[in-house]
Amino acid sequence: MKRRNLGWLLLGSLLSSSVWADMSLNLTKGVTEVSRDVYDLHMLVLYICTVIGVVVFGAMFWSMVFHRKSKGVKPATFHESTKVEILWTTIPVIILIAMAVPATYTLIAMENNDDSDITIQVTGSQWKWHYKYFDQDLEFYSVLATPREQYENQDGSSAEKGEHYLLEVDRPLVIPTNKKVRFVITSDDVIHAWWVPAFAVKQDANPGFINEAWTKVDEPGIYRGQCAELCGKDHGFMPIVVEVKTEADYALWLEEQKQLKANAAAAEAASLTASVSMDELMQLGETTYTAYCASCHQVSGQGLPPAFPALKGSAIATTGPASEHIDIVFNGRAGTGMQGYGKQLSLKEIAAVVTYERNAWGNNTGDAIQAADVKAAVGGEVSDGLKAAATSITEVKTEISEEKPAEDLSKVYSQAELMSMGEQVYMSACAACHQASGEGMAPVFPALKGSAMVTGDVTAHIDMVLNGSKKNPAMAAFGSQLTKTQIAAVVTYERNAWGNNTGDLVQPADVAASAK
Known part of the structure; x- marks a missing residue:
């Protein structure tokens, strides 16, 4: 009898909700x-x-x-x-x-999602989250805060792991208690998934689509989650932290954010008239680069080709115009993994990171970019400082917004002249994609060394540089960016460099004829 009672007691304990709820695997x-x-x-x-x-x-x-x-039992026959x-x-x-x-x-x-009190847009981005409050003039990025030395395990050792290892961010999403919060979830690159287990919310973030979810939290606290969709090499470094405050504390937090935004705007305005020393730019640039750029381009600047090209010794960070370098950091580059940081970093931080990239790892261009230079570059006007830093390049490649100088289309250039000019144009406008060696970054940017396009019909080659490619959108048209003389020179260079040796000399008149 005692054994039978003990069995029922054990079965009752197993079926008890409190016991199941306390199990770590449940x-x-x-x-x-x-x-x-x-x-x-x-x-x-x-x-x-x-x-x-x-x-x-x-x-x-x-x-x-x-x-x-x-036991002698016979099976039933029905x-x-x-x-x-x-x-x-x-x-x-x-x-x-x-x-x-x-x-x-x-x-x-x-x-x-009906009758929501607050709506927040959640945008997944490699590898961080962008939050935008629809009812407030407030938006910010949330990035992993775990120090890099804790998870990179360089030289076979790593720093001691923190309490919230890989589940901590620099700026958490903040919402109030007892309010229905609607999430509008999307992505600006690949598929992510916004997942907070404590809210029972897990929703895909798809580029070009809007998914919705909602939550209403009763208890203040900090709740953690992470991206639940394999989204790339740093998928494991894309945490989510939501801080739930009481309604009164949430109102105070909103006021603090407005004040911080006002202070940031004032600091941004002040930075436009300030002249920061090279040492300060390099120090801030290194910190910014390590936090935002090193995961793709590596701390050493060697990159992870072909997806993430090296910055050490690259054309864009050395011989290229500083204005183009700024534009890439600020706006990103379409069709590649390079996203724009104009909404994430201040003008001073962008100036610092561009300065750092142009002077670290032996690049040593000597360029000291200021916040005013960044403002001028992204605003369509090039400041005197930027013009001085890239005089030799601007003589080769004119900006889209500038009027092209008049040129003598009847002039005939020698092979030496065309090759010298063509190399400068190529390093300025083409090497970032097709590499200085002409080997490209297949399949997006095919090799020019030994390619059928470069060694084949010269007219088709000129047309490609003039008008771009319909089959490969990554190949931009340079007809509005380069003069006909520059196009003649770069086509000549591509057809005779790296062992191509076609012997073709393309003159400005040939380009003008193809452009008609």
């Missing part, structure tokens, strides 16, 4: 009504599956023990019993309905 209850409904639904299905398993396997083992052949057929069809249907009804109510509740 689903957590969460801090929202929906998350608790999901937990209850999970437990209901678990109980039903457990009972079914006990009944089915209990009947099977009981039959095997008490109806075995050694088959196709109507009652049995009805029973084993009806019972599973009833069980499924019992599970489907609460599941349907929960799913409907999870998708109901």
Whole structure:
């Protein structure tokens, strides 16, 4: 009798909700009504599956023990019993309905975004989150705050891991308690997934599409999650932190953000008239580069070709115009993994990181970029400082917004002149994609060394440089950026460099004829 009572006691303990809830391997209850409904639904299905398993396997083992052949039991001869057929069809249907009804109510509740108090746009980006509050003039990026030395494990050793290793950010998303918060979720590059287990919210962030989710949190606190979709090399370094404040504290936080924004605007304005020393620019630039750029281009500046080209010794960071370098950092480069940082960094930080990239790893251009230079470059006007830093390049490549100088299309250049000018134009306008060696970064930027395009029909080659490629959108048209003399020179250079040696000399008149 005592053993039987002990067995029932153990079974009751196993089925107790409190025991299951405390198990580390079980689903957590969460801090929202929906998350608790999901937990209850999970437990209901678990109980039903457990009972079914006990009944089915209990009947099977009981039959095997008490109806075995050694005991002289003979099997029944009936088959196709109507009652049995009805029973084993009806019972599973009833069980499924019992599970489907609460599941349907929960799913409907999870998708109901009506009557939200706050709407926040969540944009996934490699590898960070961008939050924008629709009812406030407020938006910011949230980036991993775990120090790089903790997870890079350089030289076989790493720093001691923090309490929230890989689950900490520089700026958490902040929402109030007891308010329905609607999330509008999308992406600006690849597929991500915004997942906070305590809220029972997990929604894909797809580029070009809008998905929705919502939450209403009862308890203040800090809740952590992470990207739940394999989104690239740093997928594991894309955490989510949500700080839930009381309504009063949330109102204070909003006021603080407005003041911080005003202070940042004042500092930005002041930086436009300030002249920062090279040492200060390099120090700030290194900090900014390590935080935002090193994951792709590496601390050493060697990059991860072909997706993330090296900056050490690259044309864009050495011989290229500083204005073009700034434009790439500020606006990014379409069709590549290089995103724009104009909304994430201040003008001073962009000036510092461009200065650092142009003087680190032996690049040593001597360029000291100021915030005013960044403002001028992205505003369409090149400042005197930038013009002085890139005089030799601007003589080769004119900006789109500037009027091209008049040129003598009848002039005939020697091979030496065309090759010298062509190399300068190529290093300024083409080497960032096709590499200084002409080997390209296949498949997006094909090699020019030994290619059929460069060694084939010269007219098709000129047309490609003039008008770009319809088959490969990454190949831009340079007809509006370069003069006909510059195009003649760069085509000549490409057809005779790296061992191509076609012997073709393209003159400005040839380019003018192709442009008609």
